[in-house]
Amino acid sequence: MKRIIPLIAIALWLSGANALAQNYFSSREDNPVSNDGPKAFISMGPSAALTLSNLSASSSVYDNFGSRTGFSAGAFLNIRFLNRNVRSTAETGVLAFQPEIRFTMAGGDSSDSSLGLSYITIPLMLQVSPSANLYIEAGPSVGLNIAHTPDNIVASGTEFHLADLKANDVALALGLGYHFGKLGMGARYYMGSSDLASNMPWKNRWFEIGVSYAIPLIKQHPKSIDF
Numbered sequence: 001m002k003r004i005i006p007l008i009a010i011a012l013w014l015s016g017a018n019a020l021a022q023n024y025f026s027s028r029e030d031n032p033v034s035n036d037g038p039k040a041f042i043s044m045g046p047s048a049a050l051t052l053s054n055l056s057a058s059s060s061v062y063d064n065f066g067s068r069t070g071f072s073a074g075a076f077l078n079i080r081f082l083n084r085n086v087r088s089t090a091e092t093g094v095l096a097f098q099p100e101i102r103f104t105m106a107g108g109d110s111s112d113s114s115l116g117l118s119y120i121t122i123p124l125m126l127q128v129s130p131s132a133n134l135y136i137e138a139g140p141s142v143g144l145n146i147a148h149t150p151d152n153i154v155a156s157g158t159e160f161h162l163a164d165l166k167a168n169d170v171a172l173a174l175g176l177g178y179h180f181g182k183l184g185m186g187a188r189y190y191m192g193s194s195d196l197a198s199n200m201p202w203k204n205r206w207f208e209i210g211v212s213y214a215i216p217l218i219k220q221h222p223k224s225i226d227f
Contacts, residue, residue: 009015041093042218046180047100048073049210055108055115055202056192065155065202068116070105072208080127096127096135104143106204113153117161117196117204119143133179138178141190143169143204164197169204184212 049072055065080096100123107117125139148162170193177186192204 005102016027032223041214041216043080043214044075044077044212045215046075047184047210047212049188049208051105051206051208053106053108053204053206055196056205057202064108065108065110065115067106068107068109068114070107070116072104072121072207072210074100074102074121076100078127078214080129094129096100096129098125098127098137099123100125104206106206107148108202110153110155113155115149115153116147116149117145118147119145119169120167121171125173125175127134133181135177137173137175137177137186137188139173141171141173141224143171145169160197160200164199166194166197169194171204179214182214182216186210186212 025217051070051072054068055066057065076098076099077100078096080093082094098157100121101121102121104121105116106119107115109115121141121143122143123139125137127137128136129135145165145167148165150160153160153162171190172193173188173190175186175188177184187207187209190205194203196204197215
């Protein structure tokens with residue numbers, strides 16, 4: 001009996017694999033979309049978001065920063081690939097790479113001062129779609145500081161000069177979103193890994209929720225190309 005059960009399981013597995021193989025090849029024969037449909041889907045467009053930022057302190061001495069509201073806006077290029085199955089087009093691809101360029105407001109409010117930071121950010125996002133319209137994303141974001149206000153701030157009774165502010169900021173972004181046709185909605189959380197300055201042990205953190213509009217650029221490669 002102990003030998004029969006594994007043999008039955010193996011037989012059932014082989015039968016299932018054979019049925020899946022037959023369905024796969026019959027689908028390719030019966031469904032022209034699988035052969036002649038889009039092999040990659042490329043789109044671009046504008047995006048905008050509301051942000052809620054804060055400063056995370058590496059020392060408990062400077063932990064009195066509150067949240068600051070702002071916005072982020074820019075443009076993206078999305079390259080979506082890896083068809084989900086033979087009946088899918090690339091619009092329902094499993095993976096996508098999305099580079100962006102954005103203007104982003106960050107910073108935080110302390111009990112003594114309000115610090116506003118403005119960056120040009122370049123997120124490089126890898127997206128995974130568990131379903132046709134839902135996606136989960138992660139990737140690095142590089143920021144270039146272009147403005148700050150005020151010139152000096154006071155935190156925990158200590159004055160800091162923003163002339164010492166670092167020009168660059170590197171963050172990790174995590175998010176999810178959903179496509180409603182060309183319109184998309186998404187949310188992200190950015191975790192900065194760089195101190196604002198050598199004497200400012202604070203890292204940027206911000207959450208954003210926004211919308212985007214995708215304009216198709218390339219929908220279909222020539223029929224002779226197959227991936």
